[in-house]
Amino acid sequence: MAAALAIRGLRGGRIPPPPHPTGPLRGAASGALQRLGEWFYEVEVVLGWAERLRRRRLRRKNAHYSFIQSLHGHNVAAACFAMSCGGRVRFEGQQRWLCADSRGRWSPEVLQFHHVPVVAVDLSGSQLTYDGLDNFVLLTKLQHLDLSGCPHVDDWALGRLHVFGDSLQELSVARCPRVTERGLATLHQLPKLRCLDVGGLAVQSPGLLRILLEEMLPQCRVLGMEMEEGDPPEAPPELGQPPPLCDSAVIGGRVVPKWH
Amino acid sequence: MLRAVRGGRAVWAPRGGSGSGSGGAKLGRPLRTAAPQRSDIFRELGPRLSRLGQALRGQLPESEGAWNSLRPHQNSPPPPERADVVVVGGGVLGWSVAYWLKTLENRRHGMRVVVVERDPTYSQASTVLSVGGIRQQFSLPENIRLSLQSATFLRTINEHLWVPNEPPIDIQFQPSGYLFLASEHGAATLEAGVKVQREEGAKVALLSPSQLKAKFPWINTENVAVASYGLENEGWFDPWSLLNAFRRKAMSLGVYSCVGEVTSFVADTADNTPGMPRGVGRVKYVNVRLPDSPEQQPVSCAIVVAAAGAWTGKLLDSATAGLQGSLTLRRLPIEPRKRYVYVWHCPGGPGLETPFLIDTSGAYFRREGIAGNYLGSMSPPEGREPDAGNLEVDHDFFQEEVWPRLAHRVPAFRSLKQVKSAWAGYYDYNAFDQNGVLGPHPQLPNVFVLGGFSGHGLQQSPAAGRVAAELLLHGSCAAVDVGRLAPGRLWGSEPLLEAAIV
Numbered sequence: 001m002a003a004a005l006a007i008r009g010l011r012g013g014r015i016p017p018p019p020h021p022t023g024p025l026r027g028a029a030s031g032a033l034q035r036l037g038e039w040f041y042e043v044e045v046v047l048g049w050a051e052r053l054r055r056r057r058l059r060r061k062n063a064h065y066s067f068i069q070s071l072h073g074h075n076v077a078a079a080c081f082a083m084s085c086g087g088r089v090r091f092e093g094q095q096r097w098l099c100a101d102s103r104g105r106w107s108p109e110v111l112q113f114h115h116v117p118v119v120a121v122d123l124s125g126s127q128l129t130y131d132g133l134d135n136f137v138l139l140t141k142l143q144h145l146d147l148s149g150c151p152h153v154d155d156w157a158l159g160r161l162h163v164f165g166d167s168l169q170e171l172s173v174a175r176c177p178r179v180t181e182r183g184l185a186t187l188h189q190l191p192k193l194r195c196l197d198v199g200g201l202a203v204q205s206p207g208l209l210r211i212l213l214e215e216m217l218p219q220c221r222v223l224g225m226e227m228e229e230g231d232p233p234e235a236p237p238e239l240g241q242p243p244p245l246c247d248s249a250v251i252g253g254r255v256v257p258k259w260h
Numbered sequence: 261m262l263r264a265v266r267g268g269r270a271v272w273a274p275r276g277g278s279g280s281g282s283g284g285a286k287l288g289r290p291l292r293t294a295a296p297q298r299s300d301i302f303r304e305l306g307p308r309l310s311r312l313g314q315a316l317r318g319q320l321p322e323s324e325g326a327w328n329s330l331r332p333h334q335n336s337p338p339p340p341e342r343a344d345v346v347v348v349g350g351g352v353l354g355w356s357v358a359y360w361l362k363t364l365e366n367r368r369h370g371m372r373v374v375v376v377e378r379d380p381t382y383s384q385a386s387t388v389l390s391v392g393g394i395r396q397q398f399s400l401p402e403n404i405r406l407s408l409q410s411a412t413f414l415r416t417i418n419e420h421l422w423v424p425n426e427p428p429i430d431i432q433f434q435p436s437g438y439l440f441l442a443s444e445h446g447a448a449t450l451e452a453g454v455k456v457q458r459e460e461g462a463k464v465a466l467l468s469p470s471q472l473k474a475k476f477p478w479i480n481t482e483n484v485a486v487a488s489y490g491l492e493n494e495g496w497f498d499p500w501s502l503l504n505a506f507r508r509k510a511m512s513l514g515v516y517s518c519v520g521e522v523t524s525f526v527a528d529t530a531d532n533t534p535g536m537p538r539g540v541g542r543v544k545y546v547n548v549r550l551p552d553s554p555e556q557q558p559v560s561c562a563i564v565v566a567a568a569g570a571w572t573g574k575l576l577d578s579a580t581a582g583l584q585g586s587l588t589l590r591r592l593p594i595e596p597r598k599r600y601v602y603v604w605h606c607p608g609g610p611g612l613e614t615p616f617l618i619d620t621s622g623a624y625f626r627r628e629g630i631a632g633n634y635l636g637s638m639s640p641p642e643g644r645e646p647d648a649g650n651l652e653v654d655h656d657f658f659q660e661e662v663w664p665r666l667a668h669r670v671p672a673f674r675s676l677k678q679v680k681s682a683w684a685g686y687y688d689y690n691a692f693d694q695n696g697v698l699g700p701h702p703q704l705p706n707v708f709v710l711g712g713f714s715g716h717g718l719q720q721s722p723a724a725g726r727v728a729a730e731l732l733l734h735g736s737c738a739a740v741d742v743g744r745l746a747p748g749r750l751w752g753s754e755p756l757l758e759a760a761i762v
């Protein structure tokens with residue numbers, strides 16, 4: 001293409017931030033400022049790298065467990081992912097929650113649930129992102145999902161929860177700093193929802209929002225968004241029945257510490 | 261002044277040792293440029309540096325900030341005399357392509373990209389007057405792909421456009437989906453569209469009237485045969501935030517921003533250049549008229565990107581007027597069409613679940629915030645295009661055309677008495693086939709046309725800018741095949757028609 005050729009032949013000079021011909025800075029003064037500007041620029045580049053590194057790590061943590069999925073099915077893959085995030089899962093017909101041990105390993109026992117659907121996932125305080133949800137979208141029987149205190153769960157992620165529309169009954173997005181009323185509006189796609197915990201969200205008018213949420217989800221109890229201004233976002237009541245703690249027989253350890 | 265500088269020196273004196281950590285000593289923590297062990301060092305460093313930077317900037321004289329590349333362009337400098345790429349038009353498409361050019365070039369500071377915008381207040385630019393919708397419900401695979409890619413970009417916008425030491429970008433995306441309603445007459449087209457959308461990977465559901473009623477009880481489903489509802493990546497966002505984010509990032513990467521109007525091109529044509537075939541030309545300079553002055557500054561350039569929005573046709577017309585005789589340019593059918601937007605308040609109206617609804621009649625509305633406000637409008641019927649000479653709002657159009665249609669579809673709107681506010685903006689209307697035009701101009705091969713998106717240019721700007729930059733830099737684009745969007749079609753007989761134009 002002519003245009004592409006034209007551009008390649010061009011000489012490219014180094015361009016510092018646009019110079020100002022009539023600026024009052026000249027001589028040593030402007031030289032010093034120029035250097036400062038460049039120094040700042042370099043620091044910013046380093047900050048940019050650090051940020052990129054952080055994002056890469058986060059992406060790796062939220063990778064799709066497609067290999068496990070192809071070997072053991074999507075239920076096991078979802079369970080393994082949740083456990084490696086420091087979360088826990090419950091399979092249908094089980095009372096126990098499964099989670100990883102203190103060193104992040106999970107018990108091979110989970111493999112026996114190949115054909116058993118996952119009904120509950122607790123990812124509270126985990127580093128789950130939008131991409132990490134790839135591991136859950138095939139769970140058609142998921143009834144209970146706890147995303148409370150997840151720093152990376154945002155409105156885009158909430159927009160993906162519609163896939164659980166036929167089953168999800170309890171959801172917590174409490175204390176997710178990046179969730180706003182815009183994401184909550186998508187929850188009308190969850191008509192089976194019975195209990196929604198929205199405590200500690202940074203929204204502008206919680207009173208109004210609560211009314212709107214209740215109108216949108218008439219069957220659902222909305223927890224944690226009280227009318228009174230300045231109400232401290234106290235730990236809201238647990239969703240439904242309090243889930244039993246991890247069974248030590250399974251993991252031989254303790255509950256993995258949460259991030260927040 | 262000098263004191264300020266000396267002060268600055270004193271603070272930053274240990275610069276020479278910054279690599280070994282002594283420079284950071286002043287900051288209370290060692291500054292390491294090697295791979296970070298713990299990223300929170302950097303997270304703390306950011307705000308501190310930003311404060312110091314702010315303090316330093318504060319010491320500079322009020323009017324100028326020669327080394328601060330992030331200053332918005334009041335008092336903007338005149339354009340440089342030489343550039344590699346001149347982008348005409350600083351709307352969202354112009355800044356997007358400028359950003360991508362700098363991001364995709366492999367040498368830092370390699371290319372000199374200049375964005376020329378005649379109106380830094382953006383008083384008429386479509387970008388800031390649009391309603392900010394994004395959807396994948398198109399009938400052409402190109403449009404679906406561009407929108408899908410743009411949605412991914414918008415979702416991860418901070419990975420692309422975040423500038424160190426600035427707060428994260430929030431475009432206030434509202435993921436509420438588009439809801440297209442079709443009558444019996446339009447049902448087949450709608451379903452065919454949904455099939456293509458699903459093949460392209462968009463998440464779209466078809467709803468029967470009863471399903472529709474169950475999901476959105478406030479809809480009157482009379483004469484609706486089928487509806488399609490976008491489940492993901494659809495909704496609306498704040499156009500201004502996106503424009504600003506592109507502009508900031510591009511400028512931090514070294515793109516020049518200048519205020520001025522591109523008035524004419526100086527080109528090599530068959531008349532002044534031996535060996536040039538007749539009927540084509542090659543732009544050597546663009547003349548930029550500086551604001552409030554008759555002065556024109558020539559800027560020599562290798563590539564011109566014509567991203568002047570609704571005025572792209574006019575730009576090419578008037579900029580090449582001087583070439584008439586030696587080179588007669590065929591007219592580019594991208595022109596301004598006035599579109600109104602009305603905002604109203606309706607206390608008992610549709611709730612939080614309200615999508616961006618497109619009625620069978622072509623009228624549309626969406627929610628605006630959570631306090632019972634809505635905005636909407638429709639394109640005027642064929643043959644009733646309003647005069648595009650100004651941006652005055654025709655309030656009768658709402659009463660006579662828009663409101664009756666919306667009130668029929670949403671009975672709650674019947675009680676509506678009057679609109680709260682209204683504005684008008686220009687669609688960058690491609691009169692030939694209402695689709696984006698993206699590619700080099702056939703008669704001026706180094707003029708790249710990027711416009712004519714007719715009401716979906718905002719949402720496609722991230723991907724369209726990227727595609728344009730890739731075409732300019734590499735001559736091809738792997739991600740989306742946009743061959744059919746090239747301007748050549750505009751003078752042929754086969755329009756690339758899009759069924760879902762709102």
Ligand SMILES: Cc1cc2nc3c(=O)[nH]c(=O)nc-3n(C[C@H](O)[C@H](O)[C@H](O)COP(=O)(O)OP(=O)(O)OC[C@H]3O[C@@H](n4cnc5c(N)ncnc54)[C@H](O)[C@@H]3O)c2cc1C
Pocket residue numbers: 348349350351352353354376377378379382384385386387388389390391392393394520521522523567568569570571575599600601684685686687688710711713714715716717718719720
């Ligand atoms: C009412 C309305 C609703 C819309 N809704 C949506 C929507 O929901 N979703 C969507 O995706 N899109 C929507 N659009 C369309 C969208 O706004 C445009 O497609 C998009 O903004 C085009 O961007 P642009 O950068 O090409 O144009 P603009 O933003 O118009 O920028 C062009 C700039 O070029 C400048 N310029 C022109 N000529 C010259 C010259 N000779 N020299 C220097 N500068 C020049 C102008 O001053 C202008 O600032 C809507 C548009 C309108 C009017």
